[in-house]
Amino acid sequence: MIDHRYAMARKSVSAVDRVLLVCSGKGGVGKSVIASSLALALKDLGRAVGLLDLDVHGPSAPLVLGSGEARLSGGREGLYPVDLDGLKVFSLHYYIEDKPVPVRGAVKESLVLSILAELAWGRLDYLVVDEPPGTGDEIMITIRVLGDKAGAVLVTTPSVLSLSVVRRLLALLRDEGVRILGLVENMSYLVYKGEIVELFGRSRAEELGVRVLGRVPLDPSLDEAIVSGAGVRSAKLFWSAVQEIALKIDRGWEQLKA
Amino acid sequence: MHEWSIAEGVVRTVLAYTEGRGIARVEEVVVSIGELSQLDLDIVREALNMLSNGTLLEGARFVFVVERARFKCTKCGATWGFDEVRESVEKGVGVRVSDTEGGEDLPLHYLPELIYAYTKCPRCGSRDFEVTGGLGVKVVRLKVVKDND
Numbered sequence: 001m002i003d004h005r006y007a008m009a010r011k012s013v014s015a016v017d018r019v020l021l022v023c024s025g026k027g028g029v030g031k032s033v034i035a036s037s038l039a040l041a042l043k044d045l046g047r048a049v050g051l052l053d054l055d056v057h058g059p060s061a062p063l064v065l066g067s068g069e070a071r072l073s074g075g076r077e078g079l080y081p082v083d084l085d086g087l088k089v090f091s092l093h094y095y096i097e098d099k100p101v102p103v104r105g106a107v108k109e110s111l112v113l114s115i116l117a118e119l120a121w122g123r124l125d126y127l128v129v130d131e132p133p134g135t136g137d138e139i140m141i142t143i144r145v146l147g148d149k150a151g152a153v154l155v156t157t158p159s160v161l162s163l164s165v166v167r168r169l170l171a172l173l174r175d176e177g178v179r180i181l182g183l184v185e186n187m188s189y190l191v192y193k194g195e196i197v198e199l200f201g202r203s204r205a206e207e208l209g210v211r212v213l214g215r216v217p218l219d220p221s222l223d224e225a226i227v228s229g230a231g232v233r234s235a236k237l238f239w240s241a242v243q244e245i246a247l248k249i250d251r252g253w254e255q256l257k258a
Numbered sequence: 259m260h261e262w263s264i265a266e267g268v269v270r271t272v273l274a275y276t277e278g279r280g281i282a283r284v285e286e287v288v289v290s291i292g293e294l295s296q297l298d299l300d301i302v303r304e305a306l307n308m309l310s311n312g313t314l315l316e317g318a319r320f321v322f323v324v325e326r327a328r329f330k331c332t333k334c335g336a337t338w339g340f341d342e343v344r345e346s347v348e349k350g351v352g353v354r355v356s357d358t359e360g361g362e363d364l365p366l367h368y369l370p371e372l373i374y375a376y377t378k379c380p381r382c383g384s385r386d387f388e389v390t391g392g393l394g395v396k397v398v399r400l401k402v403v404k405d406n407d
Contacts, residue, residue, distance in 0.1 A: 002275060002397040004267035011270065075358035076262040079368050092372075095355075095365045099375040102385050110393060111371035117267065118260070118368050 008117035009145045012078070015123040016050070018253060019150040021142060021178070025165025027058075027133040030186040031155040034216065034242070035130035036064040037232045038153070041239075041246035043087050047125040050081060053091035054142065055132040056101055056111055062093045066229050070094060077120035090119055109137045116145050134165075135172050143176045151181040151253065153213065158188055158200035166208065180210055181253070184245060188215035191237060214245040260368055261297055264395055265305030269315060271397055276314050286319045286401035293327040293340055293392040294370035296363070327392025331379035338380055340392065347376045370394065 013019065020042075022035035032055065039051040053061035062068045070082040072094050081088040092101065092115075103111050121127060129146070131139050143150065152173050156162045166183070173180060185205045190197045205212045219238035225231060233239050272287055287306075291297055299322050306320050327340035340347075347364075354362040365372050370393050378385050 002271050004264070004271040004395060004397060007270035007274060008263060008267035011266070071356070073356045073358060074260055074363060074368060076260075078260060078263040079355070080358075095369070095372060096375045100385065101372065101375045103371055103374045107371050107374070107389060107393070111369060114369050114371060114394075118263070120263075 003113070005113050005117035006145065008078070009113065012117060012119050012121055013127060013146060013149065016121055016127045016149065017124065018126050019142075019146045020126055020128045020181075020249065021131055021139070021146075021150050021152040022128060022155060023131045023139060023152055023169055023173070024133045024155045024162075025167075025169045026156075026162050029133075029155050029157045029162055030216075031133065032060045032130050033064050033222070033226075033232070034153075034155050034184055034186055035128055036061045037239070037242040038246050038249070039087060039089075039126070039128040040065075040232065041243050042126050042128070042250060044243070045246060045250055047250065048086075048123060050088040050121050050124045050127045051090070051130065052115075052119070052127060053089070053093070053130045054112060054115065054138045055130060056092055056103060056108065056138070057132065059091040059093040059096075061089060061091045061130055064226055064232065065089065066226070066231060068093065068097075075120075078118040080120055088121060088124070090115070105137075109141060112138050112141045113145070116141065135169055139172075143173075143178055147176065147178055151179045151249075153181050153184055153249070154210065155184045155186055156205070157186055158198070158203050158205065160200075160204065163204055163208065170208065170210065181249060182211040182213035183208060184213050185215045187218040190218045190220075213248050214241055216241040216245075260363070261301040262305045264295075264297065265302055265309055268306060268395070268397060269309045269313065272315060272400065273313060275397075275400070276402070280405045281314060281402045282405045283403050284315045284318045284400055285403060286321060286399075287315070287397060288321045288323060288399035290323045290325050290394075290396045290398045292325050292370055292394045294366055294373055294389075295395060296367045296370075297395070299324075323398070325392050327373075328390045329377075329379075330388045330390050331382060331384055332386045332388060333384040334379060334382040336379055336381040337390075342380055343377045347373070350376045 024031040081090040222235040225235040
């Protein structure tokens with residue numbers, strides 16, 4: 001029995017130069033916001049960028065990008081991602097809206113493989129993959145199919161709980177031979193009356209032994225920027241930190257090694 | 259028209275399998291096709307024939323075995339087929355995928371696993387069920403002629 005989808009998935013990314021896996025150990029660390037924002041920032045640098053939201057249980061990239069109403073189309077090459085002003089985006093949200101998708105085990109693995117196989121990305125400099133938290137089916141299949149083009153960015157908060165789970169993820173990625181580009185410490189601090197407040201205490205990111213790509217502040221204007229439709233670029237503190245990280249990734253892809 | 263990308267995947271897969279195995283040509287390819295994919299088999303066949311031209315598959319016979327979709331509720335034990343829930347699935351799918359050639363497809367056409375978003379156990383209403391058949395497309399058997407045959 002041969003599954004033809006592996007051949008389709010390899011064809012799907014044949015013209016993709018770099019696959020940026022955005023991963024986290026735990027949920028709730030802001031990984032989807034970081035992934036979607038990095039995709040936008042890389043596009044702003046003039047790169048051809050796709051964003052693949054692989055969180056099958058809680059797809060949220062369309063919410064971050066304010067594109068919940070967009071719909072997918074298909075043709076001879078498979079499914080075409082949504083084009084948002086030059087950013088190509090796929091998310092299950094475009095299909096299922098707010099319906100739950102309680103897939104698990106082998107069917108979940110099959111769904112992820114189908115998504116990887118069906119999308120016609122075309123030529124891209126970067127495919128940014130918003131992985132669900134943890135070390136489950138989604139990340140294992142992505143590594144199996146896209147691993148040779150992949151570099152991973154780990155997202156965490158300064159919380160000791162989040163950092164401890166990142167260690168497991170890091171071990172997995174290293175065992176599977178995935179290049180680690182570095183760590184993003186999200187919700188790292190808050191600027192209050194001009195002073196930096198470290199809500200979780202002193203940052204421990206350096207203790208992981210991985211290059212810290214950047215520390216992203218908790219920006220109270222971010223949620224409002226998303227909800228109002230103004231977009232993440234208008235949350236100034238947040239956005240400037242993301243731009244800096246995107247620039248580091250783009251300039252140093254070959255040299256970035258943790 | 260998703261059938262074309264499926265056919266291309268099948269042809270690429272079979273050709274990759276034949277590499278380095280001393281195979282002169284492929285005579286027959288048996289493909290299992292899950293009912294949930296809602297594929298038009300005539301288009302799949304046409305695409306397979308066209309994409310096989312000039313390869314080891316040229317002239318091969320393509321045999322399709324349609325695997326019916328079956329479900330089993332983990333909560334109450336009920337079993338059912340796609341026909342029993344087809345109407346509710348078609349009503350429940352809010353979003354359809356527009357085709358570049360003017361048609362519209364159910365999302366299941368591309369991602370059959372999404373059946374989990376669109377149906378429940380017809381007896382107890384639970385979403386905790388298993389798909390026991392009818393998912394996906396797979397090459398299940400090849401008949402080949404070896405170089406030295």
